[in-house]
Amino acid sequence: xxxxxxxxxxxxxxxxxxxxxxxxxxxxxxxxxxxxxxxxxxxxxxxxxxxxxxxxxxxxxxxxxxxxxxxxxxxxxxxxxxxxxxxxxxxxxxxxxxxxxxxxxxxxxxxxxxxxxxxxxxxxxxxxxxxxxxxxxxxxxxxxxxxxxxxxxxxxxxxxxxxxxxxxxxxxxxxxxxxxxxxxxxxxxxxxxxxxxxxxxxxxxxxxxxxxxxxxxxxxxxxxxxxxxxxxxxxxxxxxxxxxxxxxxxxxxxxxxxxxxxxxxxxxxxxxxxxxxxxxxxxxxxxxxxxxxxxxxxxxxxxxxxxxxxxxxxxxxxxxxxxxxxxxxxxxxxxxxxxxxxxxxxxxxxxxxxxxxxxxxxxxxxxxxxxxxxxxxxxxxxxxxxxxxxxxxxxxxxxxxxxxxxxxxxxxxxxxxxxxxxxxxxxxxxxxxxxxxxxxxxxxxxxxxxxxxxxxxxxxxxxxxxxxxxxxxxxxxxxxxxxxxxxxxxxxxxxxxxxxxxxxxxxxxxxxxxxxxxxxxxxxxxxxxxxxxxxxxxxxxxxxxx
Numbered sequence: 441x442x443x444x445x446x447x448x449x450x451x452x453x454x455x456x457x458x459x460x461x462x463x464x465x466x467x468x469x470x471x472x473x474x475x476x477x478x479x480x481x482x483x484x485x486x487x488x489x490x491x492x493x494x495x496x497x498x499x500x501x502x503x504x505x506x507x508x509x510x511x512x513x514x515x516x517x518x519x520x521x522x523x524x525x526x527x528x529x530x531x532x533x534x535x536x537x538x539x540x541x542x543x544x545x546x547x548x549x550x551x552x553x554x555x556x557x558x559x560x561x562x563x564x565x566x567x568x569x570x571x572x573x574x575x576x577x578x579x580x581x582x583x584x585x586x587x588x589x590x591x592x593x594x595x596x597x598x599x600x601x602x603x604x605x606x607x608x609x610x611x612x613x614x615x616x617x618x619x620x621x622x623x624x625x626x627x628x629x630x631x632x633x634x635x636x637x638x639x640x641x642x643x644x645x646x647x648x649x650x651x652x653x654x655x656x657x658x659x660x661x662x663x664x665x666x667x668x669x670x671x672x673x674x675x676x677x678x679x680x681x682x683x684x685x686x687x688x689x690x691x692x693x694x695x696x697x698x699x700x701x702x703x704x705x706x707x708x709x710x711x712x713x714x715x716x717x718x719x720x721x722x723x724x725x726x727x728x729x730x731x732x733x734x735x736x737x738x739x740x741x742x743x744x745x746x747x748x749x750x751x752x753x754x755x756x757x758x759x760x761x762x763x764x765x766x767x768x769x770x771x772x773x774x775x776x777x778x779x780x781x782x783x784x785x786x787x788x789x790x791x792x793x794x795x796x797x798x799x800x801x802x803x804x805x806x807x808x809x810x811x812x813x814x815x816x817x818x819x820x821x822x823x824x825x826x827x828x829x830x831x832x833x834x835x836x837x838x839x840x841x842x843x844x845x846x847x848x849x850x851x852x853x854x855x856x857x858x859x860x861x862x863x864x865x866x867x868x869x870x871x872x873x874x875x876x877x878x879x880x881x882x883x884x885x886x887x888x889x890x891x892x893x894x895x896x897x898x899x900x901x902x903x904x905x906x907x908x909x910x911x912x913x914x915x916x917x918x919x920x921x922x923x924x925x926x927x928x929x930x931x932x933x934x935x936x937x938x939x940x941x942x943x944x945x946x947x948x949x950x951x952x953x954x955x956x957x958x959x960x961x962x963x964x965x966x967x968x969x970x971x972x973x974x975x976x977x978x979x980x981x982x983x984x985x986x
């Protein structure tokens with residue numbers, strides 16, 4: 441017997457329709473690339489999203505075509521979130537921190553038809569445009585009079601001229617909620633990056649769960665500042681949850697320094713902010729130097745990498761801001777766990793509560809997780825036994841775009857597919873998970889992944905290098921920074937400075953290792969693989985150069 445309820449597809453367009461009908465005056469504030477502060481609201485965002493949809497139709501894009509963005513957090517990017525996906529195309533957010541060669545590879549692999557970019561990234565676009573034959577239209581996110589006289593991009597369009605003359609009348613199409621809505625590439629430890637392809641259904645369910653009280657606790661009473669980039673797993677889904685709840689959004693644009701972030705937090709009366717630890721270190725450093733305090737900020741979500749205990753203590757004890765420690769992955773849309781205390785934990789001492797807050801937290805509704813041993817047997821939740829962390833749920837990846845990497849899932853006895861996160865973790869009796877190690881060898885620096893293999897391959901290309909191993913070292917600001925451990929070829933010489941210079945132009949500057957350590961031998965296992973755990977132990981007394 442089936443229920444007698446209405447059946448309506450879960451589509452991203454329903455979010456902007458709801459925001460316009462019920463929260464039209466909710467503020468959207470953006471610091472623009474132009475340097476000024478721009479103000480709009482959900483009502484105007486909805487109208488302009490419909491204009492975007494009409495403009496996309498005018499380009500002749502087919503259903504499912506990819507429309508890429510290379511942009512900061514701002515109102516125009518937000519309009520594309522809804523206009524692209526709502527019109528049944530796929531929004532592809534590109535990471536501008538990637539090396540041009542890798543960026544061009546991703547654009548071609550995704551077969552992007554359009555790229556819309558902030559003017560900040562014009563040099564990057566000019567560097568890759570000739571290598572992106574699938575792109576038929578380049579759109580600068582600016583007014584017509586801000587287009588450069590000689591951009592080097594034939595037919596370059598101004599966003600405002602392109603969509604501004606379009607009608608605000610548009611009927612959002614209805615279609616299968618499992619249709620692709622957006623995509624984001626994730627750095628792999630081997631080979632080229634792979635893309636997570638999200639659906640409308642997965643995005644809506646993620647938006648629901650992220651807004652729950654024990655998740656990010658969003659409401660129409662909030663003013664939220666997403667410092668986490670909109671090109672990084674859709675800003676952790678905050679634009680979608682914000683539309684669902686009607687909260688105000690404050691976008692920092694390109695100004696990510698502590699002073700600029702603090703000014704926006706105060707001037708726009710922000711109640712919640714979200715970002716990686718690196719950003720909050722800059723913010724706290726600025727505040728401590730200037731003797732500043734928050735007047736409205738109540739909580740901050742910190743994810744992307746483990747939050748240092750001192751940072752949680754500073755926010756909680758010095759500034760009265762609750763830290764929500766969170767964990768997830770690109771393949772998880774990304775939210776998996778949030779560390780919010782349970783009722784009985786509210787009675788714990790501050791020191792005991794801190795032990796809980798340092799964990800990555802408990803699964804939000806919609807995510808199931810377990811830890812397993814090498815044979816796939818589930819391990820107990822005792823807070824001591826560690827194992828490989830597996831997850832499953834309606835917004836967790838089933839396969840990568842174009843089937844890259846084959847089937848990533850691990851099947852249990854019931855036939856359920858579990859995604860192996862590559863993390864090693866423990867889970868306690870209350871369901872709080874804590875990452876203890878990574879089975880992957882990528883380095884996480886400032887919330888961004890660095891592939892150790894990419895770093896090693898470039899070193900190995902130097903004629904004086906016989907073997908190279910890249911490992912991450914703890915860093916007070918960036919969480920981790922890569923160093924490269926090198927064995928020189930007999931009779932060959934290379935200095936630290938020469939090898940670091942060898943990286944220039946081959947990978948992004950922030951991916952270049954901080955140091956080179958020369959050794960006589962790198963430990964190898966029985967199969968000839970480098971033993972990085974042994975290497976890290978050998979380097980336990982190593983200190984990164986200041």
